[in-house]
Amino acid sequence: MQKRSKKKNEEISQLLESKKEEIQSGKLVVYLLDECHLVWKDVLGYLWNFIKERLKEGKNPSELPERTLVKIENEKERKTYYGALNLVGKEFILAPYKAGKVENTVDFLKKLIQSNPGRKILIIWDGASYHSGEEMIKFLTEQNQGLCPEDWQITCHKFARYAPEENPVEAIWLQLKNFLRRFYWLAKNFRVVKRLFEFFAKFQLFNTNSPKSDYRSLIPLNPP
DSSP states (O other): OOHHHHHHHHHHHHHHHHHHHHHHHHHEEEEEEEEEEEEEEEHHHHHHHHHHHHHHTTTTTGGGGGGGGOOOOOOEEEEEEEEEEEETOOOOEEEEEEOOOOOHHHHHHHHHHHHHOOOOEEEEEOOOOOGGGGHHHHHHHHHHTTGGGOSEEEEEEOOOOOOOGGOOHHHHHHHHHHHHHHTTTGGHHHHHHHHHHHHHHHTTOOOOOOOTGGGGOOOOOOOO
């Protein structure tokens, strides 16, 4: 598994090195992409753990601060977020969807294209099922029709299989969820949880230089 990840990282590094001039000039934008599935039940778990700790301390649950009381509506409620990290500019684009589906992936890629008029885009992501399929092939074919591979509007490249630690966006999701844990007492309902998550992402309250996956090690470039 480690050999496979190492080989894949070498492939990505070689690919980025071959595109170095285009990336530095701004003609090509590289995004690391991933999805996060935020589940209300998971957030509730943070609260129950807090209450259990108070019980261990001999406190009566009814005497807990009012801010710890949460209205349980549907613990299975969930929201999927697509996130794309600009490898050079450090820009992080977040978009909410009902689920991880091919049609949503295509829609998110369209948003990235719209955000980068006149630029080519290189996507690096994992092998999730909603990153492929007939609809995805159709979309890529339409975008790149009549162009040679070097001039494609959008190109997709995969990280190593079963190696989420190789994708820096995974580290971003973890940091954002840790923020939710720290501010669990604000989570009166799932609507608030989503707002908090989006707030933390919008203002980039995370470290992109994760020691587990330093994205800069994938590309020996200086920002343009």
